[in-house]
Amino acid sequence: MTAATFSPARPIFCAGCGHFGVGAALEGAVDALAVPRHELMVVAGIGCSGTVQNNMVAYGYHALHGRVLPTATGFALANPALTVVAAGGDGDGYAIGGGHLLHTFRRNPPLVYIVMNNGTYGLTKGQDSPTALVDSSPAFDAIDLGLAIPGTTFLARGFARLPDQLRDLTRQAIEHSRSGRGFAFIEVLSPCVTYNDTYAEWDSGLHNVDEDPDYNTQDRLAALHMSMTLKSEGLQPVGLIYQAPVREGTVARAEAIGPADADVSLSANREQLVSVMESYRIY
């Protein structure tokens, strides 16, 4: 018998919201890789973007504001059988949760993180986010941050209006984490049609590296140079911007053992417990 579980909700997004594209790309990538839905853990943040888990058939968790990455890291380290996808907005990931981003780059846990960047706090009605284009304060660029941290292994940027590429980047990101290579970061340019409609700016302001046959995704320095150069021209790169070569000792998640695999019964651990206790014995 198959037990009934929750029915996915209808998205709360406004008509035309970029987040529809993110949800569709995630569904498409998961299907393309045939990830069993009960092994898919979607961890979402707070804000409009923090509702994607409600719309999917998967295990879903609505994390505290800014704590998507630590929570997702907990899931990923605890059970290697899970495909962990963290998702949230730019306020959640770059403002209140910004500190965790650099440590997650550094730690490189096996999970995917999709940041839906719209430059605004939509759910609270339009305050500036760290990626807002404010004259006196240039926008924060998480890809540049990632390139500057040695532990980073996967950096990509997509655009909600380039759905095929976004689905493909999402698929590559999931493959990257499931193969044990580590943390796969995708920033999705995902306009908020109500408070910060940037479709037109992004339609004309992107440089697609996936279309450049000479672009080397394993050259960190070139990637940083390109990103900085484009920025000075008012552009930004999309596509797979950087992917570290496979490191020695990489173990596919399917082969890995984690705490969730441990037999916690007393009978299985009694001898070991006694031996630890005995090491504190003084007579």
Next chain:
Amino acid sequence: MTLTVDAKLADLTVMVAGQGGDGSLTVINHLSRVLGHRGFQMYTSRDVASRIKGGHAAGVMRASIAQRRNVGDHVDLLVAFDAEAIEKGGPRVSPHGVVIFDGSLGPPPAGYLPDSVEVLSIPFGRLAVRDLRRDLFKNSVAYGVACRVFRLEDDEIEANLREGLSRFPDSIIEANVGALHVGLAYADDAGLIDRTWQLDQQEKSPHLLMTGNEALALGFVAAGGRFYTGYPITPATDVLDFLQRWIEKFGGIALQAEDELASINMALGASMAGVRSMTASSGPGIALMQEAVGQAGAAEIPLVIVDCQRSGPSTGMPTKPEQSDIGMLTTGGNGDFPRVVLVPSDPTDAFEIGVTATNVAQELQGPVYVALDQAVAQNSATVALFDIAAVEVKAGGQIGAAQIDQLNEVRRYLINDSGISSWAPPGTAGGMSLVTGNEHDEWGHVSTEPGNRVRMMDKRARKVDQVLGDLPGALLGGDPDAAIGMLGVGLESGPLLEAAERLSDHGNPVSVLIPRTLWPVPKETLDFINAHDLTYVVEHNSSGQLASVLRSVGAPADRIASLLRYDGLPFTAGDLVERFLAAEAGQ
């Protein structure tokens, strides 16, 4: 000029003090082990500054036939590495005491010691530099001299030192053994051997020497704990150290997070993945974690949160004990949610409560706090071997695929009589769920519907009733028929029990209750207060937080009086006797 004591010594307090880095705590550790081998019950505490090296640092150790969970009123032997050690520790030395002073830089300062105290000036530092060319070895010289005062055999002195240094390379061990013999020889040349104490010899039974932090961490692992996160903070870091050393052998992970927010949220993720999880910190870190504790309550996620309380508020006095987080632990966080607060009083308790907290979190599907204080957390004591065979590992409402196959539907937040819904960790076929700290319906969908809201709040509140029977009961002491009660937790327990003995001997019987469950307040705690004309609530904070909690659940205000301390020092039994008698005289 003789140190010979006629009676065999059955209760001895030793202080070793100097500058941080002198090795005072190392000497205390060596002495505790060697006297432990003699069958004494040991208790050791520390008084250190919050800095890596330097600053006055003292270790205090009590060796006694009776089990005492506190240091004595007076210091019988003071090993002083510098003048400041005499200035600070001198006033605590017993009139019959002995002081061994590092005379490398001159005579001890005058005016700090009772006249009757015998001072042996021995140049540890100079001997270490002269014979071993390193000042660092002076603590092993001092250890040797102190052992001579106890009239211990050379073989046992040396074997114990080797055991204590076993994790170091051979060259370090041999250099320290050399230093030890320099100390022994000097003591013998000075004629110390003719004028030493005679220790009572005890029957030995197997014992551990552990801190509360270590014992608690072992209890967590015994109850199936396999995921731990922590951010370094005094006095909780030892939990991280212990688990980083051991948990891998059990297939678990102990991780140092980037901050306390990451710590507790990582633990929430791992816990939802079906792995029993814990995080520990001290007051400032626990304050940062409050939002996530509420998340564990609202989203119904099992979690053990350990608070090794230190002196607050804010950064406070990091190395000093206090019990001033009781208010935060019992009522902190936004909104109402069920929680449990347990409080161990010694390493045995800490082990058992580590087990209980892990199981209760699993059954409650919510936050369980373990409240230690710096003294219970870091002071070590000899305890009987833990009863590992008695450990139970409880699953609570966690189910797997086989159980789901028997169900028609899986409602993560099913409302039922017990309030406890079944849940399956991700990876379980057929058990998919939505988990959220937003108010939600039974399926986990966000809901603000008024009727659902009330039903969900009530459902979560009901869960506490299901775990009441599993919460640890109080320890009792003193005279149960006394009209006056004394009540305290954690570091108060040792001095309270000893003070009650002394008060009883002097015609002032008191009855003692040491609760081990703080929240929900157990019926036995209120019964105790109602059964006595007056109960003194002894606590380490300035506002009487525990007394407030007790009044908040119906303890009559006119049956409670507070005995408070917040200067960073523990009570001794003598302090409590004095405070009690003064309070009684004023009633």
